[in-house]
Amino acid sequence: MAAKASRAAFGEALIELGAVNERIVTLDADLSKSTMTGAFAKKYPERAFDLGIAESGMIGVAAGLALTGQIPFACSFACFLVGRFETIRVSVAYSDAPVKLVGTHVGVAIGEDGYTQMGLEDVACLRALPNIPIVQPADEIETRQAVAYAIEHPGPIYLRLTRQSLEPVHDPAYRFRFGKADVLRPGHDVTVLATGGPVWYALEAAKALASEGIQAEVINVATIKPLDEETILRSAGRTGHVLTVEDHSVNGGLGGAVAEMLSEVMPTPLKRVGVTTFGESGDMKGLYAKHGLDAAGIAGAVRKFLAR
């Protein structure tokens, strides 16, 4: 399989699923060309609504659609969608309206547009709500299955998708299981928990480390909430070292969730790799290098972590 952005895989999956499920509705806020719902809108114009640049209203409308039996996908850049947190908090979460929230263009990986368009705090915000699971697929095959799962999920759910292409990290036989992390590469020296865009880089880092005699276990955490405690604890118990990697604020995201869980259940040395500042304009490669999210950065963080 070729590299593909998870937003593109989402758009394609939606068209396939829309053919068999007439209750699927898409909602956009003038970004359908970017969230990749545009093709769905062309194929099913009666079930696609562009609410204009009015995200709060869009989320409220999505809640109303969900509470009258439709399956609404409310889509925008993650920062604009979750930026309307108060509407998600009350009209979606507290009302338990089964809205499918889709935040695209996550992380510094979006590059040139700069900080204002980067979803860097969305996971932290939504983790605070009791009933909204957070799913971030790592490649095309996982995205397609995560979208199908979102439709089946009985309540609200958040899908976190990338602008940039993602190299495949799964073989075609892979089955996404909600709430389950998957071990992509076994190892016994350090557990690397990665999510989204950086997953492939974590695998590349593990290859480089192996040549130095460091065996890193790389685990793809597609479901950030609820966290797969069982898989993480099993690995952490063996390696004794856990390193998290995410293209999101280092606070409150995957690293935060893992830190909270481990410190309560099984205190384990932990290193969180993520974004520690505001983002900025630049090319993705340069930004991933700057924030330590590329293979060299992840490998370097592992070496430093194990040497202490």
Added chain:
Amino acid sequence: MANPDVAKLETIAREGRVEILRMLTHAGSGHPGGSLSVIDILTDLYFNRLRLDPARPQWEDRDRFILSKGHCVPAQYFCMAKRGFFPMDRIVTLRKLGSPLQGHPDRVALPGIEAATGSLGQGISVAVGMALGLKLAGKAARVYCVLGDGETQEGQVWESLMSAPKLGAPNHHLDNLCVILDYNGIQLDGFVKKILDLEPITDKLKAFGWPVLEVNGHDLAQVDKALDQAEANKGAPTFIVAHTVKGKGVSFMENDPEWHGKAPKPDEAVRAIREIVGDPVPAWAAPIVAELSAMGKK
């Protein structure tokens, strides 16, 4: 509905005012002013309009009612109890630990509430979504939403006011939606006119593409007639500007911002109820007066 029994509706609204004061006094906190301004509108909706089945609160073909100004939910709780969603006795659990009668509406806790509201500006968006969802599903059910005037200062309200008249066109015009403004002129900090004036609200709404009707929100015949017109309107949702009086029915609460968010003390509630029901206190209200008088003596 044609030829409503206005006298009967007025009797229910009077009882509603008494029960609102009763539940707020038991709770010791809450919002009497706006509950008393909206009760006549809700009385027409719940007792002369909404197709509901209290035994089947999730009945798919039911009409939907959303109180976007969620802080005035005591008025809705009275109507729901009176319609049989739960026993009237339960209203005294308002705002108490473990009660489904939350301080602001909770959809999950209380069957019959259609959406959580209270974070102002959101209910109208949800109502728009429900109107669209029902149209897409081919349902004939209608959606009613009551907005507060202070609430109408929220940007999200205007997002929905902009979208609703055109959303769903050309095949699913939202003519199944009716939005009613409880225009009592007062918000928590003072008078709406002084804080962030809505005027000229009718012109603004018309410019946004809404057919607008204006009524005295305490004249049940007028309210009912406007709701009839809204139902007859095809091709667009309808907006009703209901001119009301904050604290309506209780002289010392009327038009006083102090009573936006302050529960009456038992003796104040008794005074208010006596004013609403007249002298001598009728038999149905006597136990409530006795109950609240006893509370005051504790």
